[in-house]
Amino acid sequence: MVVAMLDGYDTQVIALVAPVLGPEWNLDSSAFGPVFAAGLFGLMLGSIAFGGVADRYGRKPVICAACLAFGLLALLTPLSSSPLELAAFRFFTGIGLGAAIPNLMTLTAEHAPGKRRALAAGAMFCGFPLGALLGGLAAPGLIAIGGWQGLFILGGVLPIIMVLPLLLFLAESPEWRGRTEKADREIIRLRSLFGGTLAIVTPLLWLAFIANLLVMYFLINWLPILFAADGADLGRSTMTSVLLNLGGIGGCLGVTPLVDRFGALKVMPLIFGATALAILAIGVIPAGSSIMIIAILMAGFGTMGAQMGCNAFAMFIYPAAWRASGLGWALSIGRIGSVAGPLLGGLLLALHFEPSELFLVIGPIAMVPGLLFIAIKRIALRQKQRTNAFSA
Template structure:
């Protein structure tokens, strides 16, 4: 029986107001996401300049692009597991340091082989940062606002790509291509000290470690120590976060569905980023209009993510995300039909970004909510890693289809079909959770319209970081 007026740790975070400390955490994680987005697409901004400077053929840059994506895949897997074992803050700090140093070393490369190695290392850091900053933000977000806040934080990623494109357009003519990598390396090093000083370790992760002294210090900063009953209610710790745990206790089907959604949505995202400019140029538009169409795609993703996140918190994430993917499929299909008109191309790209890529960003928040604290970074890391294989496949698929003479209208209809596939995966996941909800008895403190995201077999238990997971 807890003392009157006292709350457990979960209730303090989930039911309390959003404090200045939490806002600082979301903002700094968002800044890390922004520099991650900048550095991820930096090579695309400067590749034409490097080709001209080195006299290299475009085909020589295939391994350079692939090395960065492969590094991102491996980084997400490795750093995701490390985040669950060693903590979000230290793992994220190390990942940021890796991609900062690798970016700063990139101007010293004088061959495509050296550039490929540096992009591989940069990719490890970039991919490795994702699971930790997503986990950290989600674990400080109140349950009622989690999709909104995590989605808004992750908007830093496409926003970083937009600012990176604009910044590169200014830096390259003035200072050369090397300045883009110097900026990409210096910005995170400027942010990192503020992050280390201001952002605490995840309070939910500390609960798994039974570090009550550290929890008390953080609750003091949240002005909530006096309301804590001294209990963390985080008993389902998995100290070594084995990947096999993603497939135990009824998680297997949901894990596979999340992987399918991430694979298809990232395939779609990188397909659009790479092939919208090609379609625009094929239809006679100049390079400026082609680049602006991609910027509209990213801006749409930012707007859509914020809108969809708010709707997801109100109506349930799987329903909102699934419907958004379906709406996005229609806009994507339309891109192949309107490439001759700049205005229509900008509009359809914005709408496609708002629904399909906005839904993909909200799927990140969905993944963070689904896995309990002891598995969250591992679950996100593996989902993002599987998604990176889709990111590699998307541009390749477009190239193969165009090489076979497929018309743009058919090409983008096929891309729209991948958005439909992602929608089906998310909607089936929602049905799975809804079915399990009907088969389980409600647990005290869990609303009848929600289900613990741990999706355990047997009686419904309050899992570590037991955020309720609406269908």
């Protein structure tokens, strides 16, 4: 969980410094769209490249190397003096982050009992919003002491410190160690993920990942800066990040037990529907009201909790030999959405949309994954031979 916390902190930190960097560099808010997207594009490439590498060489070495890489690159980020340089550092940091996330979830799930894998992965991934939440709480103080650079320095030093404990104490996946056939340790080919019913399920699942990650990373990256653009001070704008990630922690812990008990195909459409309503509410509720706090908490609960449900479903439908690759590919293709979300926010601002109007555009997109899970459920029900993959 500690590594996931560091991962969450380093992913969130760019959104926390944007309200400070904008005035300092004389940038319009819309200029941060490409910077946000660069880091998330790196996440996409990291997930693609290192899921298969972990299936061949093990989860532990990839996690350790990823932690060292994104720590070093975060530590170098304060050298940036322009949006282009900042985007470049975020891109390479993103590759390290992308290598860590799917392998952390896969390793955790493979250590857990079969009926509790979704809950175990959800509990581990709570570290992601927890790290982002702690970053949001610390941001005003750290910026006051060391400027925006202080957030990146902290986000670089801590992962580097963690590498040695990971090498010494992190246990390799028992399922990965137990494989004996040479073929199992070959890089998994993409076509393996499209056999039988997966030929239909995998593309629909990828589309669900794209839509939810678009919404999730739109909120992670734009929520603080949109509230700042509406007149909120640094403390209030960063507090939106705290609320979002606090809701995300609840979602990671709350959704995965429901998935374990009732199945992702029953639970996920309901979660996505509630998430869409919460995001629409953010766009119409007065910023200072207590209902706004509830709406942001629910948006975090829904987007991050639903993502854990999607991740769990992806882990359940693929066999152990393909699991990291299957989840890695789903997250990687989903990163198209995580890149598009920040870019869409920047585009809408450039087109002179009001900050509140952006949520009215994003809200309906949050419902799309729910419709896709309904389609997957109908396909599953039509199969003559039911498998455990669809009891997830």
